[in-house]
Every structure is written in C-alpha cells, then in structure tokens.
Amino acid sequence: MARPAGMSVRLKLTLSYAGVIMLAGTLLLAVVWVFLLRYVPETIFTAPPGTRPRMGMMVIPDRSDLLRAFVPKAAAMLVFLLTFSLLGGWVLAGSMLAPLTRITNATRLAANGSLSHRIQLEGRRDEFRELADAFDAMLARLEAHDAEQQRFAANASHELRTPLAITQTLLDVARNDVNRDTGELVDRLHLVNSRAIDLTEALLLLSRANQRSFTREHVDLSLTAEEATETLLPLAEKHGVTVETSGEMTPTTGSRALLLQMTTNLVHNAIVHNLREHGTVHVDTAIRAGSAVLTVENTGEKLSPQLVSTLTEPFRRGTDRVRGDHAGVGLGLAIVKSIAKAHDGTLTLTPQAGGLRVTVELPAAPPQTNRRRSTELQRDHQ
Numbered sequence: 411m412a413r414p415a416g417m418s419v420r421l422k423l424t425l426s427y428a429g430v431i432m433l434a435g436t437l438l439l440a441v442v443w444v445f446l447l448r449y450v451p452e453t454i455f456t457a458p459p460g461t462r463p464r465m466g467m468m469v470i471p472d473r474s475d476l477l478r479a480f481v482p483k484a485a486a487m488l489v490f491l492l493t494f495s496l497l498g499g500w501v502l503a504g505s506m507l508a509p510l511t512r513i514t515n516a517t518r519l520a521a522n523g524s525l526s527h528r529i530q531l532e533g534r535r536d537e538f539r540e541l542a543d544a545f546d547a548m549l550a551r552l553e554a555h556d557a558e559q560q561r562f563a564a565n566a567s568h569e570l571r572t573p574l575a576i577t578q579t580l581l582d583v584a585r586n587d588v589n590r591d592t593g594e595l596v597d598r599l600h601l602v603n604s605r606a607i608d609l610t611e612a613l614l615l616l617s618r619a620n621q622r623s624f625t626r627e628h629v630d631l632s633l634t635a636e637e638a639t640e641t642l643l644p645l646a647e648k649h650g651v652t653v654e655t656s657g658e659m660t661p662t663t664g665s666r667a668l669l670l671q672m673t674t675n676l677v678h679n680a681i682v683h684n685l686r687e688h689g690t691v692h693v694d695t696a697i698r699a700g701s702a703v704l705t706v707e708n709t710g711e712k713l714s715p716q717l718v719s720t721l722t723e724p725f726r727r728g729t730d731r732v733r734g735d736h737a738g739v740g741l742g743l744a745i746v747k748s749i750a751k752a753h754d755g756t757l758t759l760t761p762q763a764g765g766l767r768v769t770v771e772l773p774a775a776p777p778q779t780n781r782r783r784s785t786e787l788q789r790d791h792q
Contacts, residue, residue: 419510420503427499428492435491439484446476509538513545525553561724573606612741615671616724619748624665628775631660631669631704632695638673639693646681650688651708653677657695661775662702664753672749673704675742676768680708684765701755701771710765718761722747746770 512529519527528549531542577599584595618624639646639653646653662669673693680691694705724744743759746768750757755772 420500420507423503423506424496424499427502428495431491431495431499432488435488439487443480443484446480447473509542513538513542516545516549520549520552525549525556570606570609573602573609576602577606609741612745615668616741616745616748619668619745619752622752624668624752626663627666629662629664629666629669631662631673631702631772632657634666634670634673635677635693635695635704637670638677641674642677642681645678646691649681649684650686651681651684651691652689653681653691653693655693657693658697660695660697660702660704662753662772663775664772668749668752672746672770673706675746676704676706676770679742680706680766680768684708684710697774698771700774702774704770704772705767707762707767708765712764713761713766715761718759718766721759722757743768 509531512531516527516529528546529542530546531539533539580595580599580602584592635655635657639655643653677691677693681689684691689709691706691708694707696703696705722743724741743757747757750770750772753772755770758769758771760767760769
C-alpha cells in the first residue's frame with residue numbers, strides 16, 4: 411500500500427525537544443517578568459516632566475524602562491534557546507534512534523532473503539535491546555525453519571521420485587518384453603502405487619497438522635489408545651508382539667482424527683520396530699500435573715541417543731531399526747511431532763536398555779469439561 415512521505419521520526423523528536431525547551435524557557439522568562447513587575451512601579455514622580463535630572467537627584471526606573479531593558483535580552487535568550495534546542499535535539503534524536511536504524515537495516519536484509527544476519531545490539535537491557543534480542547531470536551527461528559523446509563522439500567522430492575522411477579522402469583521392461591508375465595507386473599505396480607499413495611497422504615497429513623487447520627473438540631486419549639491398538643492387533647499378531655493397554659480416562663482438546671492418527675503411528679512404530687520374537691508394546695494414558703500424557707513403550711534393540719534424536723526428522727527412518735516389511739515412508743514420528751506441536755504439546759523420545767519409550771504430553775481439558783466428558787463416556791460404555 412503506497413503512502414505519502416512524511417516527516418522523519420528524528421525530525422519529529424527534534425521538534426518535540428525544541429518545543430519543550432522553548433516552552434520551558436518562555437515560562438521561566440514570564441515568571442521573571444511577573445516577579446520584576448511586583449517591585450517596579452508603573453510611573454515615578456521624581457521631577458517635573460521635561461526636567462533633566464540634576465546631581466544628587468535620585469532616579470528610579472519605571473516599567474517602561476524595565477520593558478526597554480528586559481525585552482531585547484529575553485528575545486535574544488529565546489533565539490539562543492531555539493537554536494540550541496534544534497541542534498541539540500537533532501543530535502540527541504539521532505543518538506536515541508541509532509539502534510532503531512540497525513534494526514531497520516536488519517529487517518531489510520531479512521526481507522531480501524538474508525536470515526543469517528543478526529543485530530547483536532550492545533549495551534544494557536532497555537526497550538531497544540529487548541526489541542533487538544527478540545528480532546534476533548525470530549531470525550534464528552526463521553533460519554532454522556527455512557533450512558528444515560529446504561531439507562524437507564529435497565527429501566520429499568527424492569521420496570516421490572523413487573516410486574515414479576520404479577513405475578517407469580517396470581513399464582519400460584513390460585513394453586520391451588511382450589512375453590513377460592503381466593500378473594507379476596501388475597502386482598509390483600500395485601505395490602509401488604500404494605507406497606506413493608501412502609507417502610502423498612502422509613505429506614498431506616503433515617501439512618494439515620503444521621497449519622493447525624482443524625476444529626478442536628474434547629477427546630479422551632484412553633479411548634484413542636484402545637481404538638489404535640484394536641486396529642493394529644492383526645499386525646501385532648503377525649509380528650508376534652503382545653500389546654498391552656492401561657491407564658485412566660485422559661481428556662484433552664483437539665482434533666480426534668489427528669490424535670487418533672498420532673496414537674496409531676506410535677503403536678505401529680512400536681510394533682514394527684520390535685523384537686523378532688516375543689516382543690511387547692505397552693500403551694499407557696494418565697493425567698500428570700495438569701497434562702494429558704500418552705506413553706508408548708516397546709522392547710527391541712538398544713538405540714543410541716544420537717540415533718533417537720534424529721527419529722522425528724522427516725524421512726529419517728533410523729536404518730538400524732528398519733525391518734523388511736511395513737517400514738513406512740519415514741514420516742511416522744515426524745507426523746506425531748507435528749500433531750503434538752499443533753495441540754500445544756510436547757514429544758519426548760527416551761532410549762531404554764532395550765527399545766524405546768515415547769511420551770506425548772498435551773494440555774488437559776478444564777475440570778468442568780472433564781466431569782461432563784466423564785459422564786458422557788460412562789454413558790457410552792453403558
């Protein structure tokens with residue numbers, strides 16, 4: 411939006427300083443003038459009019475004499491105050507606005523795409539220092555977010571290109587070899603296409619969670635945990651994993667579909683990345699210190715803290731944990747982290763002596779809502 415140019419802030423401050431000084435000087439001279447008028451009579455009768463004063467005759471000045479003596483000096487003083495206030499105000503305003511100039515320059519650099527620049531304002535903490543520090547922190551977050559988005563775009567492009575390249579190769583082979591079994595080709599194309607669809611849906615879900623474009627409602631995490639474990643029970647039986655669910659009613663607020671997806675991803679990962687035989691998965695829900703807590707813990711190989719710290723990054727599957735089937739698209743824990751963050755919660759991954767414990771903490775629902783929701787849930791169970 412184009413706006414007409416106006417006076418600079420420095421000029422406005424200069425005029426403000428000069429105005430205050432001139433007003434103070436004028437008031438001071440006015441007070442002095444009133445004070446002098448109290449002791450100077452309006453007229454003095456020391457000699458007849460037209461008589462020149464003689465030796466020994468006392469002459470007392472009247473108000474006209476005071477006016478002739480005071481006004482020129484007062485005017486000269488006001489001119490001096492005006493000049494001094496304008497020059498001093500201009501210098502003082504420039505000194506006061508110097509940090510703002512640095513912040514403005516940093517803003518222009520950021521607007522042009524340079525996020526590595528920092529203001530790093532020196533001096534003691536004041537309003538400008540707090541503004542500069544807040545701006546530096548914002549630039550650091552933007553730089554980290556931009557780098558993360560660039561990595562994500564590169565990884566997503568690579569992941570999406572892989573099934574397309576495989577499909578192209580299979581089609582080229584089928585075209586060159588007309589005697590090839592079409593049933594096997596169709597099965598492989600179906601598998602590759604399913605993987606591409608899963609990846610696309612995961613990307614859409616991740617984008618939806620990051621944008622927080624969902625309607626909040628009251629959700630009981632204990633019910634979502636039960637639903638997720640019941641859905642994945644056939645997969646657990648296939649892998650020989652025992653799934654245990656426990657905990658109390660854990661109400662929170664958010665999107666039921668996203669929270670169910672979050673819980674399903676956690677349970678799915680816990681089943682797939684487990685011991686090859688006699689593995690266990692324990693899902694627990696509880697209210698702790700005003701937070702709704704969901705914990706999913708599984709058995710498995712010992713994981714290094716360095717590997718665990720990278721598992722929530724998109725397309726970081728953790729090659730030491732990947733099994734041949736159901737390896738996923740590398741977005742499971744990234745989606746969980748985004749959903750938890752969109753619900754103002756936190757995700758914590760803790761390596762165990764064998765396996766991994768994943769803890770999600772979300773804000774619990776208000777007490778009145780808890781009681782009303784509890785009654786509804788009890789009615790549903792009945």
